[in-house]
Amino acid sequence: MEEYLASRNQVSNHAVFFGCSFTFGDGLMYSSTFPYLFEKLNPDYKSYNYGASGFSPQQIALLFDKQVNIINSETVPEKKGFALYTYINDHLNRVYGGSRFLRWGYLVPDMYIENDSLIIKKWSKTRLLCSKVFKDVNLLSNFDINFCYPHKKSFYERFAGIINYTAKKYWEPFPDNHFYVSIYPGQDKDLNWTQYLDNKIVILKVDTPADYNDKRKYEVSQLDHHPSKVSNVYYVEELTRLIKGYE
Numbered sequence: 713m714e715e716y717l718a719s720r721n722q723v724s725n726h727a728v729f730f731g732c733s734f735t736f737g738d739g740l741m742y743s744s745t746f747p748y749l750f751e752k753l754n755p756d757y758k759s760y761n762y763g764a765s766g767f768s769p770q771q772i773a774l775l776f777d778k779q780v781n782i783i784n785s786e787t788v789p790e791k792k793g794f795a796l797y798t799y800i801n802d803h804l805n806r807v808y809g810g811s812r813f814l815r816w817g818y819l820v821p822d823m824y825i826e827n828d829s830l831i832i833k834k835w836s837k838t839r840l841l842c843s844k845v846f847k848d849v850n851l852l853s854n855f856d857i858n859f860c861y862p863h864k865k866s867f868y869e870r871f872a873g874i875i876n877y878t879a880k881k882y883w884e885p886f887p888d889n890h891f892y893v894s895i896y897p898g899q900d901k902d903l904n905w906t907q908y909l910d911n912k913i914v915i916l917k918v919d920t921p922a923d924y925n926d927k928r929k930y931e932v933s934q935l936d937h938h939p940s941k942v943s944n945v946y947y948v949e950e951l952t953r954l955i956k957g958y959e
Contacts, residue, residue, distance in 0.1 A: 726793030735763025768806035776881035808861035
């Protein structure tokens with residue numbers, strides 16, 4: 713263990729991964745998550761897994777809030793490296809507060825970026841009451857009701873704005889590093905928000921494998937549809953190939 717820690721302390725680059733359960737690695741041993749696999753494939757980088765189940769851009773932005781201050785030059789001591797946010801389709805509804813999100817994420821605050829500041833608001837009492845009813849009686853599932861985010865410029869700008877804010881906060885301690893937004897394979901249903909990202913942010917579009925419909929291969933199990941180790945290995949290999957063009 714001491715030899716391992718000593719070798720990690722000699723690494724000069726960081727790879728900070730932001731995301732949800734896909735990044736965290738729900739249903740997997742840590743050695744099968746893509747932040748770990750990236751470090752294994754790229755030993756000159758030390759990986760930091762800041763993924764968590766249910767996360768989306770608004771919680772990621774909170775990691776840089778003054779009251780939280782999880783990511784800084786002390787917690788990530790390597791000056792060189794990059795940060796990477798992995799997007800999945802459901803993140804749009806998580807920011808908006810769509811019906812699927814409200815069933816289990818109703819306690820997450822409503823967030824916006826205004827004048828380069830993170831604004832944290834409480835949901836309206838009516839919306840909170842509705843979300844509680846939806847959760848308690850499973851109303852939406854029983855009647856197949858689904859409230860979705862608006863496919864409008866204003867919402868896409870809001871979504872991208874939260875990511876832009878996060879990148880800006882990352883660049884404060886690490887001004888010369890790259891901030892990547894990566895689309896996980898098969899999660900490219902609506903990418904209209906990408907046109908409103910800061911020009912400094914690099915978008916990595918990972919192609920979907922030809923046999924991606926083979927759920928037994930690319931998902932944890934029939935009951936858990938999170939990515940399998942096979943899926944993460946493919947993702948990391950593609951990320952490595954794409955990132956090498958920028959680092």
